[in-house]
Amino acid sequence: MKRQIFIAASISLFTTATPVLAEDGDSILNSKCSGCHALTKPDDLSLDRLWERKGPDLFYAGDKFNKPWLVQWLQAPVPIRPAGEFYRKYVKPGEKSDIIDSSKLKPHPKLSQSEAEVVADTLMTLTDSSNLIEKGKFKGEKVSASMGRMFFTKLRGCAACHSDSPGKGGLSAPELYTAGSRLQPDYIYSYTKHPQKIDPAVWMPRLELSEQDLQRLTGYIVQLDAGRD
Amino acid sequence: MDVKKTVLGALLIGFASIFIIPALPAMAASDNNQYQHAERLYDTYCTQCHGVNRDGNGINSTNMSVQPRDHSDPKGMGDIPNSxxxxxxxxxxxxxxxxxxxxxxxxILNDEEIKELTAYLRHVCQCGSDQ
Structure with missing residues (x-):
């Protein structure tokens, strides 16, 4: 009897202590993530598909995210899109204005540290071959926080849909106060310049922005996070 | 005579319930189908500010310095030409x-879709001289 318990305990210890192998990133993505996220570019990128998809596309994740953020967030996910993906399915009329129907929002699954690391590794290999992102476009110049904020709020109206600090700004789009650690600067630049080039039916308008605007807004968003400013 | 009237009334109600009343939802549906694509465009791109009820009270509206237009308001919308x-x-x-x-x-929207949306806004406000 003692021997059986010892064997069972050994098997259990072995199973839990076995590290997740690097090649498991693919299998975790396919088993746990592909139900909601596109890991390869879909043939259909229409408006109808936008209504059907359950989570943001990840087939260009390697062009979009910063790996350290992915590793951390996958273990302790917090909402990035206050009104879900996509907002229209999760809002309803309220007393004074539309409100988020939080009963419909589901928390993102958590991964263990070892799972998060291999999944982040694999996600960083997912890049789109059609040059969605203009690499090296962001010059990295420091932006005056007050000037950046004026453009973000009053002059270009980004704050109508995005928040640049918790509780301030619109709710239909991703919050941007953690975007500096979450997103690659060239992705922010390219997405701001032409959202539909990356996500064809997305509900973000394409603004007429000068090169100076794009540098200023990208810099402001990059600086928002982690006390960089 | 009264019996005849009652019978006739009952027959008319029966006729209406069999032929006319069931047709009403179908008429409403065909009316809505005319705006189906415009409605989906509105729901995707416009409701974030203009609201689920098209009344200017979208999910973003509480943080905006200028209140989005109430598309359901015939007074506010009536004087704006389609152009x-x-x-x-x-x-x-x-x-x-x-x-x-x-x-x-x-x-993002082509000219035909913008035309459809314009007509849809007239449908929403039930207003305008050139609706």
Missing amino acids: EIAEVIKKGGLAANKSVLMPAWGD
Whole structure:
């Protein structure tokens, strides 16, 4: 009897202590993530598909995210899109204005540290071959926080849909106060310049922005996070 | 005589319930189908500010310095010509000296879709001389 318990305990210890192998990133993505996220570019990128998809596309994740953020967030996910993906399915009329129907929002699954690391590794290999992102476009110049904020709020109206600090700004789009650690600067630049080039039916308008605007807004968003400013 | 009237009344009600009343939802549906695509476009791109009820009370509206237009208001919408509505959708609020917060959608919606949306807004407000 003692021997059986010892064997069972050994098997259990072995199973839990076995590290997740690097090649498991693919299998975790396919088993746990592909139900909601596109890991390869879909043939259909229409408006109808936008209504059907359950989570943001990840087939260009390697062009979009910063790996350290992915590793951390996958273990302790917090909402990035206050009104879900996509907002229209999760809002309803309220007393004074539309409100988020939080009963419909589901928390993102958590991964263990070892799972998060291999999944982040694999996600960083997912890049789109059609040059969605203009690499090296962001010059990295420091932006005056007050000037950046004026453009973000009053002059270009980004704050109508995005928040640049918790509780301030619109709710239909991703919050941007953690975007500096979450997103690659060239992705922010390219997405701001032409959202539909990356996500064809997305509900973000394409603004007429000068090169100076794009540098200023990208810099402001990059600086928002982690006390960089 | 009264019995005859009662019977006739009952027959008319029966006729209505068999032929006319069931047809009403179908008529409403065909009316809505005319705007089906415009409605989906509105729900995707416009409700974030203009609201689920098209009344200017979208999920973003509470944080905006200028209140989005109430598209259900016949008074506010009635005097705006179709050409101006289409122009603002295509080129944004600044094109009509309105708020910068109304962006230009001309890169995302084609001219036919903008025309459909304009007609849909007339349907929503039930107003306008050129509806």
